[in-house]
Amino acid sequence: MGHHFRSPRGSRLQEAIARGLPYSIYLRVASYAEITNAEFVGVLGISVSTLSRRANTGRLSVGESEKVVRLIQMINAGIILFDGNKDKALSWLKSPSRGLNGIQPITMISTYAGSNEVLELIGRLENGVFW
Secondary structure: OOOOOOOHHHHHHHHHHHHHOOOOOHHHHHHHHOOOOHHHHHOOOOOOOHHHHHHHHHOOOOHHHHHHHHHHHHHEEEEEEEEOOOOHHHHHHHOOOOOOOOOOOHHHHHOOHHHHHHHHHHHHHHOOOOO
């Protein structure tokens, strides 16, 4: 069974994103979510060379930080949806979803609207509303 990925909230979260999350957070989230660098750069919308620069500077950009936070939120919501089962949550996030017209939920972290749609779908599924 999985546990939630802990992250700051409110103004502390806003400040952390504005500074750019430490690269070490990226590594922790990638490991926790069982996502390869190749997969993660795809969902972040950056190149491998940009990721290498982030490793050297030790910080993600504001936009990248926001996407990592969105992914954490999706993972946590998925774990709740699947009654604490992290493996099922990650599998669902990485699989095409009928409720998202065949799109993998994890790929929707690139925008607020997309990630919000995933969180709304999770809420509907929790309440037994499939469409």
